[in-house]
Amino acid sequence: MTAGGLFRIPLTLPIDRHWKLSHHENFSRMRLKLCPNFKFDPHTDASNLRDNAGEFLYFACSSHLQSVFEIPAAIRRDTGEDNLTEEDLSLVPETQAEGPESSGKEKLIISEPCELVTLMSKVWGRLEVTTSQVSFYDTSLIQKDVPERLDFKFSLSRLREVHLRRYNLRRSALEFFLTDQTNYFLNFTTKTRNKVFSRILSLRPPNLFSYSSRSPAELLRASGLTRKWVHREITNFDYLMQLNTLAGRTYNDLSQYPVFPWIIADYTSETLDLENPNSFRDLSKPIGVVNPKNIPEVKAKYDSFEDPSGTIAKFHYGTHYSNSAGVLHYLVRVEPFTSLHIELQSGRFDVADRQFHSIPQTWKLLMDNPNDVKELTPEFFYFPEFLKNMNKFDLGLLQGTKERVEDVQLPAWASNPEDFIYLHRKALESEYVSAHLHEWIDLIFGYKQKGPKAVEALNVFYYCSYEGAVDLDAIADEKERQAVEGMINNFGQTPIQLLKEPHPQRLSLDEAVAKMLKSELRRTNFTLFLDNLRPFPIEVSNEKDPIVFMSAPRSPPRSFLQASMPDTLISVSICGIVGAHSWHPHDRHSSKGFTMDVDPTLNNAKTRRKLCGPFHPSLPLNSHLFVVSHDAKFLFSGGHWDSSLRVYSLTKNKTVATVRKHFDLVTCVTLDQCGSFLLTGSRDTTCIVWDVSQLGSGSGSSTNLAPRPVRTLYGHNKAVSCVGIMTELDMAVSGSMDGTVNVHTIQEGQYIRTLEPVGLTSLDVEITFLALSPQGHVAFAANDKTSNSVHVFSVNGTNLGSKYVSGRVTGLAIAGDHLIVGDDAGDLTMSRLLRLHPVFDIPLHVPVQSVVVTTGNTHLLVPVRDGKVIVLGVTNS
Structure with missing residues (x-):
């Protein structure tokens, strides 16, 4: 199962089917995925x-x-409160507080002894922080003449949250959360803990979203979480x-x-x-x-x-x-x-x-x-x-x-x-x-x-x-x-006290609906208000050149003063015309409740963006071939005649990188939710995991614009048709024209299992669409010569529901605990992921090209065959 040759994993691979929780699975602080335990x-x-x-x-x-x-x-x-004062946060000379980008040379910032805490044990070691990396070395066996070893290492750019923690009722620990939700719990002395915390903050990690220099009670007040819960913007x-x-x-x-x-x-x-x-x-x-x-x-x-x-x-x-x-x-x-x-x-x-x-x-x-x-x-x-x-x-x-x-x-x-x-x-x-x-x-x-x-x-x-x-x-x-x-x-330990006054009660569902519909800035999860979901057609293109791909909303880099600026929606038409549309999910001045301003360059042959080809004529452009970076700077594309993955700059309007690793056409491409890894599938039956975490970093001629191949995944007998990746679950999933869906780990490229559609036994079954949820659901569409069906499995291989659908599936997405299916008959249906009980159905009367769920499940974007984009959102009408 290495990338060294075209070795095929048989679909009935004998494997020691004993399971343990994978160390990497911790999305939203949850443990979800089992992995094979070869030392069972x-x-x-x-x-x-x-x-x-x-x-x-x-x-x-x-x-x-x-x-x-x-x-x-x-x-x-x-x-008292566990928070750090301004004095605590000023332990580092200003010469060290310039961030990792200030110098090309990596320097050691701090090195301190500590303990890595794991469930019921702790490992003695040393934490080292440099201008670009955080590393922990296991020193527990040095007394037995065993040299220290690197236990974990991560780039500062992957650091998303740092929390002050207590261990055995001491205020002496730190917990690190990375962009892929991997986390580490380290115990120091109290004084050392504060010093390490301050030094890390002084380096200004670029993706640091949250750090708890204030007390937990203050953090809760500042977070707005209680207000969101009261107004039913987040679940219980x-x-x-x-x-x-x-x-x-x-x-x-x-x-x-x-x-x-x-x-x-x-x-x-x-x-x-x-x-x-x-x-x-x-x-x-x-x-x-x-x-x-x-x-x-x-x-x-x-x-x-x-x-x-x-x-x-x-x-x-x-x-x-x-x-x-x-x-x-x-x-x-x-x-x-x-x-x-x-x-x-x-x-x-x-x-x-x-x-x-x-x-x-x-x-x-x-x-x-x-x-x-x-x-x-x-x-x-x-x-x-x-x-x-x-x-x-x-x-x-x-x-x-x-x-x-x-x-x-x-x-x-x-x-x-x-x-x-x-x-x-x-x-x-x-x-x-x-x-x-x-x-x-x-x-x-x-x-x-x-x-x-x-x-x-x-x-x-x-x-x-x-x-x-x-x-x-x-x-x-x-x-x-x-x-x-x-x-x-x-x-056991009593949790830190977060509130010293009564917690407010949650609004009833009727109260929340009434308040939401009157709100100037609605944060509406449409899955909670299906009775109020309405379609709005937006003229984007025409039936001669319909939209085949539309991205989820992307947020370009912006300053604090530009925080209210709209997001960007990127579209690609069947002729390779690229549109960059303005998107505001909440607009009180609009009767629709949202604003989508169509890219004006689409109407001008001289100014509009067009992808450089040629694309291979045997592979018509479709939603599987494109994905957009989270900062809306780059469009990744497959389907090119030379079997390459290409990077198109949306700001420079040109291809800035071409990389070849597959031996045949790239048929599908997808990006994870934290912007770390890209996954491609190919007619050569393989998938490749690409590192894109540093894309666009550097300056001038040294700017990094090419994805870096990490590992190749094997196991299919025919072309890969669709892919999905969830870095938070260490999970890369691929569907194939051979009728199978394979699950691998990202970090080690380890084969986990094969999923097959329930009830289809013919030899001509094809997997055509695939979607993953943060809760570990794997949904996919399958068809043979006589039927079309959708299936949902848990990340651990249990079938949660299967059903036949009337048309050929042309769009598949997951929103919360709902599966959304669009087909070539123009029907859009929504079902519960478990059991696939239908809860919503709307006939669009025009074949669906793809289905996109916006951030926070506020809207559905559905490009259709006549060139329009149908936007479904909650209204008070």
Whole structure:
């Protein structure tokens, strides 16, 4: 599977089908994708040890909690906001604060010892920051005469966010998020942390979008996230993920794992009724007292507790709603959590009856036991694979029924794990949860988290979960400090408090619609308001030279004073005429609600832009052959007679680079969402990943204008017809005229799996269109001589829906959890990604050329055969 020759991967490639979470998958702070685990361990020793131990095995978390009360009292300290002052941010001489572009020579800026934090462990090493790179070297084995090794390295240009973090309640860590959503969590001393943070900021990384020199509470206020959530501009799921991130929760530390609420209370009905309030959990109460029968016991525990030393404050709960053991309990079926669970259990699986084996049973136990207060992890809303025992671990037999623990038992209303995730996510976005979620936020992140309001709400946890409760640096005894540190690590940590006043309630759907329609600057997600979606035809070209390609809106570089300038839409006609159109998605002065000003040069033969050919006559121009850079500077094109990929400058109106790597025509090209990688497909049956992250950098004659080939992907038997790339998921996907869709990783070029259309068995099946979603859906269109169909799979290979369509698919796009299909009969339909249930249909009566979704799902752009572009948007008419 190397790029060294034309080796074909057989479609039935034997592969060790054992799976673990890929280290690169973290879009929107989510873990989505499984990858093959070639060093798979079935952990049979851990199963055997469990069975030999039987009932004498004690739950690891309990032993840890027992030790909590035996550790001498740690020293309290006052707590304040975790933010940096102007003095903190002025640690670097001005000579070093000129940015990486100021000198062509790379210089070392700072080098500091630190720890790389990974789930339940940490790796000693050294962080080095130069004028252009950030590197971490593993030095943990130097004492064993093993030389240090480079663990990770990234360009400063890839740095998107830097957040101040705490580790074991110390304000000593930093978390880096890159443009592809890869992230790293590093722990320093507090003083060193601030110095590293300041030095990085002084270099002015060009793509640094967010850095938290202010406190998390200030960041939340400044972000506008709460206003967006209140006005339904972002979903409940997205808002909770953002709150978790701002409050210091991270996938890199199990003791600070993102926390989500239990939202459903009905796990026995055959059908989940989302209109019935009784289907939902009371979000105004901590999970330990949702059952009113538990309230007296919880109150009595608090009232009767006294610590003679005065160190340990009163508390309602001796365990935490989010801790290492709880996270591993839920995710035990997926590596690396399986191995970490075994490590926490002293080398063995926990006994079967204590494993997570049933969602209804887990809920029942929570309601019966006020001492078990586990909330959920985000995986309950997007990752069905954690409910399956795909690796076939021996998880034991239940004592009562002697039933073997395999997949997690689901509620009666869910037919399979994918169905559960779909309905559970739908419940999270329901009207009931939307109306009451602010109450749960007050408990976890807000004004009921601490103090008298927390006492009143029965929401006080053991003191060591709160920031400021202990000062590890002040504990002189090494063993005592390690014991306290271990206790914090395993007990769990309360999120940083983000609000000290009640959180506002979300607008109802009717209120949000009314307010949105009156707003001067609407941020309308059309998938939420399909009843108000209307088409508007825009005359761009004519039926002799129709538009075959239109880009999503692109934002050219602009100054602060130009922030309100319109975006750009790039179009290409069937004759190769390029248009650069002005696009304003929100215009209160327009009856349409938007403005699209057609490029005036299209009407003048002397001024209009035309792509240099020749294009190969056997490949008519189509939407697969073009893609536009994110800054609207460059148009990439395939289909040229010399099998090249070409770069056309939209500012200079000429081809500025021609690169050849394929051995036959380039048939399709696409760009990722973060502007790092381009993917091309060819008639030579291969795909090539190109690095375009530095395109346009440099100055004068040294300006970098040619994409750099990174790796070649193999596996098809016929020409590649369509491609998709999602760098955030480390996923390159290709469809072929051989009827298959192949999935590879980008970073290593590793073959993952082949997807095939369901129900089509003839030998002449072709894949014609392909679309990817940030949630890891792979949608594609397939046809043979007698039928046309669309199919949706999860990133992990599960078929989520397939259906036949009447016409030949000519446009395919994903918006949120909807699949949009256009065909050559002039129909435009929208369906739910799961099950492909239709929700919207509009006859355009003219064959569709392509389908484009604008940023934020505000509009649909649909070029049609007569030269017009149909713009669909939400109106108040």
